[in-house]
Amino acid sequence: MVRTFGFLSTYPPTQCGLATFTASLRRHLTAVTPGSGSRVVRVLSDADPDTAALPSVHPMRPGAVQDAADVLNTCDVAVVQHEYGIYAGRDGAEALGVLARLRVPVIVVLHTVLTSPTPGQRQVLEAVVEHSDTVVTMSEAARNRLLAGYAVERPSRVVVIPHGAVPTDRPAVGTPGRGPLILTWGLLGRGKGVEWGIQALASLRDLRPRYLVAGQTHPKVLAHEGEAYRTHLRGRAAASGVTDLVEFDPAYLGARALADLVGRADVVLLPYDSSEQVTSGVLVEALAARKPVVATVFPHAVELLGDGAGLLVPHRDPAAIAAALRRVLTEPGLASGMRHRSASLGAVLSWPAVAGRYRELAENLIAEKLFDARVVTR
Template sequence: MSTYPPTQCGLATFTASLRRHLTAVTPGSGSRVVRVLAHTDADTAATPAVHPMRPGAVEAAADVLNRCDVAVVQHEYGIYAGQDGAEALSVLVRLRVPVIVVLHTVLTSPSPGQRQVLEAVVDHAGAVVTMSEAARSRLLAGYAVERPGKVVVIPHGAVPSARSAPGTPGGRPLILTWGLLGRGKGVEWGIAALGALRDLRPRYLVAGQTHPKVLAHEGEAYRTHLRDRAAAGGVANLVEFDPAYLETDALANLVGRADVVLLPYDSSEQVTSGVLVEALAARKPVVATRFPHAVELLADGAGLLVPHRDPSAIAAALRRVLTEPGLAAAMRDRSADLGPALSWPAVANRYRRLAGDLVADELLTGRAVVTT
């Protein structure tokens, strides 16, 4: 149960990839999807859907999930209806099969309602998956979790990438930021850093369409703001925008051509970043602000960490990656060490084993329990 294509968001893309690879590593298996409709979706779907305006949707969703051996429920604030997404609980309380809940956000300082809903969601799960150790630690330290052993870490998956040579010999270095665009991505800080890099003549490519929810509320105001910032800073000739939604092959080709991936995110809360995992799987050097997932994955040398909202630090880190002999190659080697565990087949196998443990325990005891 999750948002799902044709909805264009990171959660929908994650779920589609997990579903595809999970069935691929489990011969003879099948799957069903209960699609959570975003506010920007039409009120129709090819798959069963949870929708706050459709009577009987919760019961229908539970019925579909109860016809499976295991239900996998993606949790993110903002996708479910009700106060703080409480409608997810309306489905969970009706499930009679083991449940794996995947947490995409764990807040440090939730509102009372957010805390109550997340604790209830966790309580209804046989197993809870976080995608970083930072998220697991935050959950166990800040929330009431009756059985900490049921919280396991399985990384965000990535498409295994063929090795590719970055850039073009003698050409302009390509700095890449990609993903659905919206305030909080911190792209303005990347643009502000370019003034100190003029001698390198970089191309800073910001790829990805505006997030559908952002587009519905404010149109292209943020992208216009970024263009204005580039012009005001005298670096408009160094910044390019590709507003297309990139499919898997096109995105892989683009990432393969990048010399360095820049993640200048504003948030210090982010415990999961699919873009970061994809960059590492593609063996790309990364410069990122110190959000928790980046601190965890880049600490051993796959990238450089910089303070939030600090163009000078971003510029210095990018210059190091682009000019310091051997640094980019060392980062690529470290990413290669991380890559196998981040590949979708490896990630799907871990979900398969987790689901198998839940089903086996259910058969033995009538209660789904997982321990680490």
């Protein structure tokens, strides 16, 4: 059935994970629903520059809650991305102003569920959940954390749909005369744990590895402290005597360039400091590309790598990172076994499969809304 899907989120050309996620979901959701359309309310801060938008993309400046709701109410269903820091107001409370004005079925996608939120963060998230018809988390860990730590009146309305990715299977292509490529990518900022990966290189020198850290500094980090973290990482490399083994690519990569880069990697390293992370698009993309992964024990990694698609290491432990990387790069059959296991996840994580689940969810909510309306009018 032809539908119009509405989205509330950051959106390209904003360069962040939510923007990329929403653009991909929008593209694939309309693709699996032939003839359907979509409209986007693009969340902007006062600092964001004005950019020319497509007719179907509507900017939302702080305070413009009614205008945002008016756009979304012209759609059959609204898909709202929630993340702390993108909406105006204390703890992003302005999202509630939009949600309260929506008359169409609402799917809220949670990108972060904190273990120990501030009182304000808890209040806002619980209100966001209350305003939704269905809540989507992208991991079982996030769903369990939400139900255990927050007031959720309708647990059955909280469902898990994984983060989507484009499955690829490109064998690593080495550079003549160079060693294996270890890759970390994504928007750069403190907490990414890259310093622990750098420190791990010293004990891997016999393998002649290249550690490539790809991605620009997160725009909000850049505005606050410039390139201080990247400078800190260069200093760590010099202090560890591995400057020749570390490369930085500060560009924001488009989908095709990123796929090419990931395809060249021998192993993907996710040395994140946080134990809170219940959603990682980078992890999903790495598995969809059938790349061996070494990751710290953040919840999403524990969930997806537990069957052998990667190796888990403690947080902030360069020795453990080095040992895991050495195993992946030298232990016979280990990397190929990881690729085989990640391939089994590909069908579930593919964007068409993920979009199909959102479409089914939307259709069910629309049908419920129509049924309720008929009952009321009788």
